Amino acid sequence: MIQLQTNVDLQPYNSFAIAECAERLVWVERDAELIEALDLAAEHGWPVTLLGGGSNLVLAGPVPGLVIGMRSRGRRLLSRADGFAVIEAEAGENWHALVNWSLDLGLSGLENLALIPGTVGAAPVQNIGAYGVELCERFDSLEAWDRQQRRYCRLDARQCRFAYRDSLFKQEPGRYVILRVRLRLPTQPDLRIDYAPLAAAWTATGLSRPDSRVVAELVCAIRRSKLPDPAVLGNAGSFFKNPLVEAEQAQALLLRFPGMPHYPQADGRCKLAAGWLIDRAGWKGRRQGAVGVHAEQALVLVNHGGARGAEVLALAEAIQADIQQQFGVRLEMEPQRLGD
Numbered sequence: 001m002i003q004l005q006t007n008v009d010l011q012p013y014n015s016f017a018i019a020e021c022a023e024r025l026v027w028v029e030r031d032a033e034l035i036e037a038l039d040l041a042a043e044h045g046w047p048v049t050l051l052g053g054g055s056n057l058v059l060a061g062p063v064p065g066l067v068i069g070m071r072s073r074g075r076r077l078l079s080r081a082d083g084f085a086v087i088e089a090e091a092g093e094n095w096h097a098l099v100n101w102s103l104d105l106g107l108s109g110l111e112n113l114a115l116i117p118g119t120v121g122a123a124p125v126q127n128i129g130a131y132g133v134e135l136c137e138r139f140d141s142l143e144a145w146d147r148q149q150r151r152y153c154r155l156d157a158r159q160c161r162f163a164y165r166d167s168l169f170k171q172e173p174g175r176y177v178i179l180r181v182r183l184r185l186p187t188q189p190d191l192r193i194d195y196a197p198l199a200a201a202w203t204a205t206g207l208s209r210p211d212s213r214v215v216a217e218l219v220c221a222i223r224r225s226k227l228p229d230p231a232v233l234g235n236a237g238s239f240f241k242n243p244l245v246e247a248e249q250a251q252a253l254l255l256r257f258p259g260m261p262h263y264p265q266a267d268g269r270c271k272l273a274a275g276w277l278i279d280r281a282g283w284k285g286r287r288q289g290a291v292g293v294h295a296e297q298a299l300v301l302v303n304h305g306g307a308r309g310a311e312v313l314a315l316a317e318a319i320q321a322d323i324q325q326q327f328g329v330r331l332e333m334e335p336q337r338l339g340d
Contacts, residue, residue: 001036002026002028002033002036002037003026004024004025004040005024005025005026006023006024006025007021007022007023008021008022008024008025010025010051010054010059010063010067013051013054013069014054014057014059015053015054015055015057015117015234015235015236015237016057016058016059016230016234016235016236016303016307016309016312016335017234017303017307018058018059018234018307018308019308020059020061020063020309020339021062021063022062022063023046023063023064023065024046024065024066024067025051025066025067025068025069026066026069027069027071028068028069028070028071028072029071029072029073029092030072031072031145034068034179035145037066037068038068038145038147038177040066041065041066046064046065046066048065048066048067048068048174049063049066049067049068049338050067050068050121050177051067051068051069051070052070052091052092052118052119052121052122053095053118053119053122055117055118055122055230055236055237056118056122056126056236056237056334056335056336057236057335057336057337058236058309058312058313058335058336058337059309059338059339060309060310060313060337060338060339060340061309061310061339061340062339063338063339064339070091070092070119071092072091072092072093072121072179072180073090073092073093074089074090074093074180075087075088075090075093075098075101076088076089078182080187083186083187083188084184084185084186084187085105085107085184085185085187086140086182086183086185087102087107087182087183087185088180088181088182089120089180089181089183090120090121090179090180091119091120091121091122091177091178091180091181092119092120092121093119093120094118094119094120095113095116095117095118095119095120095122095123095128096115096116096117098110099111099113099114100114102183102185107186107187107212108185108186108187108188108189108190108212109133109137109138109185109190109212110138110183110185110216111191111213111215111216112130112132112133112192112195112198112215112219113128113130113133113219114216114219114220114223115219115220115223115224116128116130116237117230117237120180121178121180121181122178123135123181124139124142124160124162124169124178125167125178126165126167126170127162127163127164127165127166127167129164129165130219130223131192131195131198131219131222132192132193132195132198133192134162134164135162136157136162138183138184138185139157139160139181139182139183139184140156140184141155141156141157141182142154142155142178142179142180142181142182143178143179143180144176144177144178144179145179146175146176147174147176147177148175152179153176155168164241164242164244164271165241165334189211189212190210190212191210191212191215197222198215198218198219198222201218201221201222202214202215202218225296226296226297227294227300228294228296228300228302233294233302233303233304234303234307235294235300235301235302235303236301236334236335237300237334238274238275238299238300238334239299239300239301239316239334239335240274240278240299240316240319240320240331240332240333241331241333241334242271242272242273242274243271243272243274243277243329243330244265244269244270244271244272245269245270245272245329246268246269247264247269247270249270249328249329250262250269250272253272253327253328253329257280260272260273260276260280261273261276272329274299274331275297275298276298277326277327277329277331278293278298278299278319278323278331279298281319281322281323281326281327283298283319283322284297284298287304288311288314288315288318289307289311290303290304290305290306290307290308290311291304291307291311291312291315292304292315293319301315301316309337309339313337316333319331
């Protein structure tokens with residue numbers, strides 16, 4: 001039997017530390033509890049919001065309806081053969097803890113994704129990625145509850161429609177609830193250290209043999225050096241996606257800014273570094289009231305204390321307008337906006 005709470009302060013449950021209330025909140029640990037909560041919401045006509053680690057949210061006001069907090073736990077090794085292993089984790093598991101557990105099993109593949117905040121269930125939604133690796137490259141399948149058809153379903157990578165910070169679950173919001181995720185990982189080190197700061201850190205170790213654990217530690221050190229700890233300074237990590245532009249626009253920008261980081265893509269477009277654009281535009285370290293741009297990483301907006309979601313969004317919109325004016329590039333927010 002689920003326990004429904006009303007008018008719950010969500011400040012402890014979002015990494016931006018924004019104080020807003022959920023009209024109703026229920027924590028679920030098992031599939032049956034989730035389905036019971038969804039049925040209750042459907043019966044009363046309440047909108048449903050899923051809450052994982054709260055690390056990719058901006059609360060713009062009170063959250064109406066029913067917030068369902070995912071607290072399912074469990075991880076398991078399903079198979080190990082032919083140079084690969086398949087592991088499975090429940091949606092409520094902490095992502096970084098799963099990365100460490102996979103390394104304890106002697107598996108490779110997730111080290112570049114170490115220290116990404118949030119839960120396992122949220123990872124496919126965003127198709128999380130860092131330092132040259134995306135989740136979809138290590139993905140096997142997932143099990144979800146289809147709210148539309150009221151049935152369990154298993155979806156493979158193709159069905160999940162993964163793209164850069166995108167997936168089926170963002171394209172059809174509200175239809176699926178991810179229950180558990182399966183990943184296919186190499187049993188031998190398969191290091192990806194092309195990202196310049198990571199490559200430099202690896203070279204500095206003097207190691208010649210591939211070591212996934214060392215790469216994970218280096219990734220954690222780089223992230224900690226660039227990203228503020230949400231427990232100290234509220235934030236949602238990288239606030240804007242790296243924009244994809246047509247090759248012609250990238251070339252035109254390079255004529256103006258020869259040192260601009262740019263990354264040609266397989267489809268002919270070019271990915272730009274949002275942090276570089278924001279820094280170049282002079283936003284790094286700037287503050288508007290209780291919110292600001294982090295002094296060490298222009299891609300991160302921070303809560304200096306007592307910020308409301310509207311202040312965060314106002315700053316984000318001001319940055320977007322300025323980048324559009326200066327570079328002709330539209331930045332897109334990564335975090336999900338919730339509340340009125």
